[in-house]
Amino acid sequence: MSLNIISKLISSNNLCSRFYLLSRQRNCTYKLHISNTVQFHSNLSCPLLSKKSNLTESKIVENKKPASVLSAEQKFKQTSKDAGYSGVIIIGLGITGFMFYAVGRELFSSQSPNGIYTKAYKMCKQNQQVQDILGEPIRAYGELNGRGRRRYVRFNEFEEAGIQVMNIEFYMEGPLEKAKVFVEARQNHRKKYEISLVVFENSSYPRRVVTVYNEKEIITSSSNV
Structure with missing residues (x-):
């Protein structure tokens, strides 16, 4: 009777030992998977950051280009924009002058x-x-x-x-x-x-x-x- 109990205990201990080993192996595998995932994402994000920084640097360099480096098309667009603004200002001054002339003629002309x-x-x-x-x-x-x-x-x-x-x-x-x-x-x-x-x-x-x-x-x- 005592021999049977001892053998059962031994077999149960073996099962516990096997369960412990399996659980430990799974934890190790999970940790390894997490570490690999983190390393993969870190390796993946670096090129994007570097690419973004390169784009930012290129934009800064492009904005710092002097007027002499501008292309003919850009110069034409800038000239057209300046001419448009000047035209609007001239038209506004003309309308204002005409209004003052009309009001002055109405108020101060002896024929009004x-x-x-x-x-x-x-x-x-x-x-x-x-x-x-x-x-x-x-x-x-x-x-x-x-x-x-x-x-x-x-x-x-x-x-x-x-x-x-x-x-x-x-x-x-x-x-x-x-x-x-x-x-x-x-x-x-x-x-x-x-x-x-x-x-x-x-x-x-x-x-x-x-x-x-x-x-x-x-x-x-x-x-x-």
Whole structure:
């Protein structure tokens, strides 16, 4: 009985020994496989890194090329790009200059509605009857919009008996009264506008109308003399 137990123990020990040897061999093989894999990847990544570094170095060298080394095609492209930028700048300056010219002509030209309005305002301001009705100081402005902001003077151009005519309306105000002014300008034989009529009318009652300037009356009075 004891011999059988001993033999079983021996056989079980042999199995344990064999299992231990097999497991150790597998661990060794797995470790060897891992080490080989790591070595393979490390060997594989090196050429890629070196290739990438070479590409970066080549780009840096290419960017550092002087203008004299540029090819004819690159020079042509660069010249075309510079010419395009210059053209855009010139066109922008031209448009800006034209806008300033148009605005200046509208504001400061004696033939524009604004120029005729300025002349008529000076005539009214120097008139003694207008000063008595409005009081001083006197100011003038264009028509008011819905928000109470002053706009440009209202004007209308038309042709009458072959002559170009411009009608203008604006407002005047002083400490005592407000008034409306009607202006008529006609083109002369030189195609330039000249004021022919300026009529002043106050806003409240009693209404008082002052003829500040009338070209027809001046012509009539001069002919009578």
